[in-house]
Amino acid sequence: MVVAYGKLLRKEALSRPERAALVRFEKVKEERLRWQYYRSIPKKHWRKMSGRQAKTILEQASRYGLPLDGPTIDLPKVVRALHDFLAANAYKLSRGDDPLLTTAQTSPALERYREERALLAQLDRMERQQELVPLEEIRFCLDGMAHHICKACETLERKYGNEVAEVVRDAIRNFEAAAEEMFGEVRPLSDDDESTTADEELPHSQL
Structure with missing residues (x-):
């Protein structure tokens, strides 16, 4: 990186790896500086963005528990506090919509x-x-994982025989039972999936 910067200052041509390394370095630097600025927003900038006077901002900070009373504004802390407030008061805030x-x-x-x-x-x-996490998302993820396990079982059976594959099948059956106990009925994993060919892969098998 030092060599690449030296070449850049001397206006010398950079190699492709040097250019790529320089781009990566600049991206990392930009990201680091961005978060640094997020955490130290000047008060006058916040007043301009909010359209509120300093007194109003301090009153809101005190009333709603928002971290707006420091010498600078830490934006990540404010965002977290705001969403915590909305989550904690979701019921109260929604009451006006329902008589x-x-x-x-x-x-x-x-x-x-x-x-x-x-x-x-x-x-x-x-x-x-x-x-x-929504139950359907869990089932979708488990289904994709099971499909890959069953395909691996087919490979083991072809390479090492039925005895080794049966160990995996037992694990799949135990997996089915545990999944049904935890999440309710799920699609069977051991029969149909084991006979699925590569051309018949499910749409979500890339999970």
Whole structure:
């Protein structure tokens, strides 16, 4: 890298590897500086972007727990705090969209409805915080993994015989049982998949 920079300063021609290394270095440097700037935004820049006076910004920081009161603004911390606030208050913020949640009336059915809405808001928050993965995505991923395992089983059987392949089949059956216990019924893995040829690979077999 030092040699490449020296050539650049002397306006000498760079080799292809030197040019590639220089580009990579500049990208890494740019990324590092970008995050450095993110973490130290001047207060006056924040006031200009927000369109708010300093007093208003400080009041909002205190009221909503946003890290806006330092000498500079740490943008990653502000973004995290903002999304944590939205997630923690998802139920309250969504109440205005549903008159059944704001009405003063009450009944057993209405209370159950409100509880379900609160549960949905909690699940949505967990998914947004990457604590909850949709079941279909899990099944999709497991299906792709199982397909590759079954193809490997075919290769082992051709190369080492049925005895070795049977060990893998037992593992697949145990995998099926554990997956069904954890995630409910899943597509069988051991029969159809083992006979699938390379030309019949499933669309998601690249997982």
